[in-house]
Amino acid sequence: MLEKVFSGGKTEQKVIENIKRHIKILCSASDCFKKALVERDKDQMLCIPDLEREGDVVRREIISNIYEGAFLPFLRPNICRFVEIVDEAFDVMEDAALEFEYLDSESDREMEEDCIRIADINLKMCEMLLIAFEALFRKEDLREKNLAIRIYEKKVDEIKLDLIKRLRKREVKDFWEGKILSDFISYITHVSDVIEDASDYLYIMNVSLR
């Protein structure tokens, strides 16, 4: 079945390659985000909006190719939705990057370490999403890949719970300081949720194609 569906012509191959490119850009953005956090470098964080724009260009190309007739009609909405979810991950990461710009650089060390751990897991999740997407075309069962992504997401959830607990005890000097820190944590922990959604969608596609 998969061979028939994906054996496609040039347009299908182009879409597949572009989706891989799209996910690879997300991996680069996650990597850049993590490095900027580790180095506390606000300038380096500017790579995120750049990569988000690059991702947008690729997304538009994918959607155009699909509307031009790539893939069988029943598959098109699923592929488009998957690409849109990956794009949402870019948006959330960009939101986090924008908050980082205004974040007080003297936030406590423990909180910073947790954020770096989350950024590291987000990167690993992106890499696993790419592995899962590539596996889809090798007719492999995505169950194990999907489980690995869920394990990562659970780890982020655990860190998030702990972080929020500590955040509530933290003394906030003014409204904006509190809001920016709260939004920043909310965005970086949401990235993993979105990647998990993308992985679930990929798994559903995998099951529906059996």
Added chain:
Amino acid sequence: MKIEEIMIKKIESVEADAPVYNAIEKMVDKRLRSLLVNPRDEKDVYGVVTVRDIVFKILGKNLNPSKIKVEEIASKPVICINKDMEIEHVISLMNKFNIARVFIHEGKEIIGVVSLLDVMAAALIERAKGGSVA
């Protein structure tokens, strides 16, 4: 894969002479299944107290956890390994000693802990990547 890559660096501990009730409170609050027991003095060693110890040695026998010290039910010394140890060796070690967690040390300091659940998660992720820990 080395154990350092999957170890949990945040370790919750309890004092050896604290009542077991303190340990119970900490475990419930932080949803933990074990706590590191700090050495009493420089000559003493680290220990570990688990939910298992509390249920079987205290609550199951209807003893008062407020009147018993942690060190009375803790296991000592803890099984410690080096952070460079490969996961497959850790699995063998856990199997051999029938333990659910091992601690990671650097010199005299305990720097991390790895439970069976962490090992399972790491093994599953490696499988998903196409590799294995064994």
